Amino acid sequence: xxxxxxxxxxxxxxxxxxxxxxxxxxxxxxxxxxxxxxxxxxxxxxxxxxxxxxxxxxxxxxxxxxxxxxxxxxxxxxxxxxxxxxxxxxxxxxxxxxxxxxxxxxxxxxxxxxxxxxxxxxxxxxxxxxxxxxxxxxxxxxxxxxxxxxxxxxxxxxxxxxxxxxxxxxxxxxxxxxxxxxxxxxxxxxxxxxxxxxxxxxxxxxxxxxxxxxxxxxxxxxxxxxxxxxxxxxxxxxxxxxxxxxxxxxxxxxxxxxxxxxxxxxxxxxxxxxxxx
Numbered sequence: 064x065x066x067x068x069x070x071x072x073x074x075x076x077x078x079x080x081x082x083x084x085x086x087x088x089x090x091x092x093x094x095x096x097x098x099x100x101x102x103x104x105x106x107x108x109x110x111x112x113x114x115x116x117x118x119x120x121x122x123x124x125x126x127x128x129x130x131x132x133x134x135x136x137x138x139x140x141x142x143x144x145x146x147x148x149x150x151x152x153x154x155x156x157x158x159x160x161x162x163x164x165x166x167x168x169x170x171x172x173x174x175x176x177x178x179x180x181x182x183x184x185x186x187x188x189x190x191x192x193x194x195x196x197x198x199x200x201x202x203x204x205x206x207x208x209x210x211x212x213x214x215x216x217x218x219x220x221x222x223x224x225x226x227x228x229x230x231x232x233x234x235x236x237x238x239x240x241x242x243x244x245x246x247x248x249x250x251x252x253x254x255x256x257x258x259x260x261x262x263x264x265x266x267x268x269x270x271x272x273x274x275x276x277x278x279x280x281x282x283x284x285x286x287x288x289x290x291x292x293x294x295x296x297x298x299x300x301x302x303x304x305x306x307x308x309x310x311x312x313x314x315x316x317x318x319x320x321x322x323x324x325x326x327x328x329x330x331x332x333x334x335x336x337x338x339x340x
Contacts, residue, residue, distance in 0.1 A: 113195035114184035120229065120236040121291050123172060124179045129207055130188070130196040137194045145207065146172045146222050147214035152206040154241075155260070157215040160267035163260065164221035165274035170239040170258050171205060172222070173229055177238045178204075225274060227294020231287040232256075239282070253281045 117124040126139050140148075146168055151157070155167035177183060178197045189195050198204040214222075230239065232255075244259030246252040249266035252259045258281045266272040266280055279286055 114188070114197050115179035116181040116184075117176070117179040118181055120180065121289060123176050123226070123229070127175050127179055127198065128196040130190055130199045132199055132201050135190045135192075137190055137196045140207075140209075142172070142175065143222065143226075144209075145175060147219050148209050148212050149175075149205045149207050150218045150222065151212035151214040152208040153212075154206055155218070155221075157217050159260070159264060161217070161221060162267040162272060162274045162277060163263050164218060165224045166258060166263065166277040167241065167260065168218070168222040169225045169228060169230070169274070169278065170241045172226070173236075173239040174205060174241075176229070177236070180236075227291040229289050229291075230278065230282060231289060232282060233285045234287065250280050255282060255284070257281065 115124055115126070115128055123142055125142060127142050127145050129138050129140050129145065130136075131138055149155075149171050150164070150168060154171060155164055157164070159167070175198055178185070184195065184197070188197070188199075198207075200207040229236065231237070237256075239258070240256050241258040241260065244252050244257075244261045246259065246262040247265060249262055249270055249272070251262050253262075258278070263277050263281065266277050272280065275288070
């Protein structure tokens with residue numbers, strides 16, 4: 064029997080030096096790709112990758128990201144629900160006069176809205192899992208207790224009354240601060256940046272100021288109203304009074320109110336003081 068030829072067991076082996084060079088080249092290429100990806104990420108605007116990143120300053124966002132501090136979870140909450148629950152959680156009790164509830168609801172809405180806007184996310188507003196949020200549910204922002212707070216019909220109606228309205232100060236969409244305050248006389252503690260609930264109650268009752276007048280009392284001077292298209296109350300033109308002139312002046316910031324939105328500027332405060340004095 065003829066011997067069976069031996070099968071060659073030889074294989075092609077890359078020399079050790081060449082193998083090391085290939086690995087080094089591959090590692091360098093991976094490092095270059097990673098560097099390029101990081102460069103692209105670093106060119107994004109600050110805050111653009113975190114939070115709701117809402118772009119409109121005329122139409123409020125549909126929802127807001129809320130940190131539940133007891134669980135460290137981030138919840139996406141409808142903005143209308145959020146505002147009503149914040150009011151019912153003690154920020155704006157239902158026992159307050161309707162005009163003050165309406166003004167308070169607007170302040171609550173625009174406060175939350177401000178922090179949903181692109182570029183307004185605050186550093187550190189991430190939970191332990193790295194998820195971004197717009198606001199906390201405690202007094203660091205606005206108290207939000209949906210487990211125990213039940214908004215009344217009065218509070219919901221107050222929220223809806225000015226839902227299409229947002230405010231500008233010096234032509235800028237601004238953070239509408241508010242506090243309880245200690246003064247008891249209308250506007251005694253007005254500082255142009257905060258709505259003080261205790262003294263504002265006197266503005267509403269017995270002085271009879273409506274919600275728009277209350278807002279101008281505490282946030283003026285240089286305050287303008289912007290109504291989203293189709294939301295402006297029919298009585299707005301009459302409510303301006305003899306000394307208030309409508310203006311078509313647009314904001315200097317990067318925002319568009321839209322061709323059919325309404326902008327008003329109150330040239331004087333409710334008490335006849337010159338805002339430029």
